[in-house]
Amino acid sequence: MGGSLIALFALVTLGFAYETCLSREKNPYLFFGTKTSYIVASRGGPTHTKVHEVPACEPVAFWMLYRHESYEPEEEEIRRLQVLNDFKKDVVSNYRRSIYNKTNHRICLPDYQLIESWEWKPPRHNLMFAGDTSSEEFIDALKLAQNWRQRYPNLFTENRRNYKFKYMMDDRRSTTSLGGLSRGLFNKSVVYDDFLSEHDNKLLRPHKFCEAWTKNVGDTPIQLRLFEAKQEYKEMIRNVSLRLGFNYDISADAIRIIFDMCRYDKAWDISKVSPWCAVFTRDDLRRLEYAEDLETYYNYGHGNELNAKVGCVFVKDMMNFFTSHVGNELPQQPQVMLQFTEAPALLLTLAAMGAHKDPVHLEGHNYHSAPMQARKWSSSKMAPFNANLAAVLYRCRLNGSYQHKVLLLLNEKPISLDWCTSGVCEWSQFVIKLGEVANGCDLEACNETHIGRNVAILVVAVAFIFLAAVVAALWCRSILNRGKISK
Ligand SMILES: *[C@@H]1O[C@H](CO)[C@@H](O)[C@H](O)[C@H]1NC(C)=O
Numbered sequence: 001m002g003g004s005l006i007a008l009f010a011l012v013t014l015g016f017a018y019e020t021c022l023s024r025e026k027n028p029y030l031f032f033g034t035k036t037s038y039i040v041a042s043r044g045g046p047t048h049t050k051v052h053e054v055p056a057c058e059p060v061a062f063w064m065l066y067r068h069e070s071y072e073p074e075e076e077e078i079r080r081l082q083v084l085n086d087f088k089k090d091v092v093s094n095y096r097r098s099i100y101n102k103t104n105h106r107i108c109l110p111d112y113q114l115i116e117s118w119e120w121k122p123p124r125h126n127l128m129f130a131g132d133t134s135s136e137e138f139i140d141a142l143k144l145a146q147n148w149r150q151r152y153p154n155l156f157t158e159n160r161r162n163y164k165f166k167y168m169m170d171d172r173r174s175t176t177s178l179g180g181l182s183r184g185l186f187n188k189s190v191v192y193d194d195f196l197s198e199h200d201n202k203l204l205r206p207h208k209f210c211e212a213w214t215k216n217v218g219d220t221p222i223q224l225r226l227f228e229a230k231q232e233y234k235e236m237i238r239n240v241s242l243r244l245g246f247n248y249d250i251s252a253d254a255i256r257i258i259f260d261m262c263r264y265d266k267a268w269d270i271s272k273v274s275p276w277c278a279v280f281t282r283d284d285l286r287r288l289e290y291a292e293d294l295e296t297y298y299n300y301g302h303g304n305e306l307n308a309k310v311g312c313v314f315v316k317d318m319m320n321f322f323t324s325h326v327g328n329e330l331p332q333q334p335q336v337m338l339q340f341t342e343a344p345a346l347l348l349t350l351a352a353m354g355a356h357k358d359p360v361h362l363e364g365h366n367y368h369s370a371p372m373q374a375r376k377w378s379s380s381k382m383a384p385f386n387a388n389l390a391a392v393l394y395r396c397r398l399n400g401s402y403q404h405k406v407l408l409l410l411n412e413k414p415i416s417l418d419w420c421t422s423g424v425c426e427w428s429q430f431v432i433k434l435g436e437v438a439n440g441c442d443l444e445a446c447n448e449t450h451i452g453r454n455v456a457i458l459v460v461a462v463a464f465i466f467l468a469a470v471v472a473a474l475w476c477r478s479i480l481n482r483g484k485i486s487k
Pocket residue numbers: 014097098099101
């Protein structure tokens with residue numbers, strides 16, 4: 001309290017050139033990469049439009065990839081976030097000692113007070129595991145399911161045989177989002193076992209089973225390292241450090257921890273001000289977002305050709321599912337295929353479909369360029385919490401005969417592809433474009449390292465044989481020579 005008064009006094013008596021008061025921002029920037037809240041990412045979705053109504057057509061099958069990851073941090077992450085307990089003490093000490101005097105930057109008193117009174121609390125989801133029906137996670141999933149049911153009442157019926165679930169073996173079976181989803185779909189809690197289900201880790205996490213991917217991708221991409229070494233990223237670190245009263249740059253890792261706490265705070269309660277978000281300006285947040293876009297672009301997106309070759313498994317699954325419906329006049333069961341997976345799988349699939357492809361690569365040096373500022377590859381919009389990629393097969397009556405169409409939706413918004421810009425694609429086009437992806441989907445590229453290793457073994461073997469021949473020749477000669485000498 002005394003500290004606050006002193007600080008208030010300092011605030012009144014001194015003018016700071018760069019004081020920020022971001023907790024009072026009316027329109028805060030909320031695009032936080034893969035930890036973006038679903039309502040932020042899906043804003044402007046089709047809730048009020050009627051994209052799902054395709055004239056002269058009726059929906060016959062529904063396929064969806066659903067990002068089934070909890071809004072809670074993992075245990076390891078929780079340990080990381082708890083570092084902020086000590087970090088906060090440093091910030092408070094900086095403020096009390098008026099270190100700001102020298103730097104001319106600082107956060108305003110209300111922002112400071114938010115940090116001062118902050119303490120680490122375990123996320124409330126831990127406390128009311130899976131039963132917290134008031135959490136954002138539950139409500140987002142509930143609303144999503146209700147939307148689908150409303151739009152497609154003849155697909156999302158009470159009949160269990162209409163559904164098929166695919167989920168991962170080591171998945172926690174009862175997360176808050178699954179609770180919300182099943183409440184929205186069936187008006188009750190559900191266990192997978194009630195339904196036709198399958199657990200296929202290899203399908204749902206294909207990259208983890210791809211040797212070439214685990215060897216060559218999945219690390220910190222070079223372009224991300226480049227970006228973090230650039231002036232625009234360092235300037236962000238510098239500004240945040242100064243604002244919090246450090247006369248040196250805090251580590252890039254500390255910045256990421258603050259950012260993560262900010263993102264979780266907003267995921268848990270979007271309407272609540274987060275003391276840690278108030279540390280970042282819009283410009284800072286856009287840089288952090290770009291860093292995550294670089295990471296996902298190279299690890300799961302168009303930044304590496306292997307990604308599309310791995311993501312094809314989902315395209316293949318969808319094509320197989322729809323083909324069985326297209327080939328039959330009578331309704332087929334199941335009509336609804338739900339795959340519970342993670343953000344990487346969703347991004348890999350979009351890469352395989354050729355979606356969200358930019359004319360130039362995302363790179364460490366082109367952050368300020370116009371194409372990057374308007375980039376299509378956006379982890380905030382593509383893979384927020386609760387992300388979902390849906391494909392709906394329609395049967396259309398045209399001149400007395402039937403034709404099929406497919407509506408593609410990412411987070412409930414139509415996806416634009418080169419060959420299908422409206423989101424509603426002709427089945428014939430679908431078969432040509434995505435059928436090609438599905439047919440060529442053999443994961444052969446994952447074995448590249450095998451080929452490499454075989455070549456290496458061959459080289460070693462040839463070298464060995466050659467060496468053995470040389471040794472043998474020398475030995476023979478020495479025997480002959482010895483023979484000569486003994487004569
Ligand atoms: C901060 O600067 C003001 C004048 O600019 C000065 O009066 C005050 O003593 C300084 N405080 C500290 C802690 O250096």
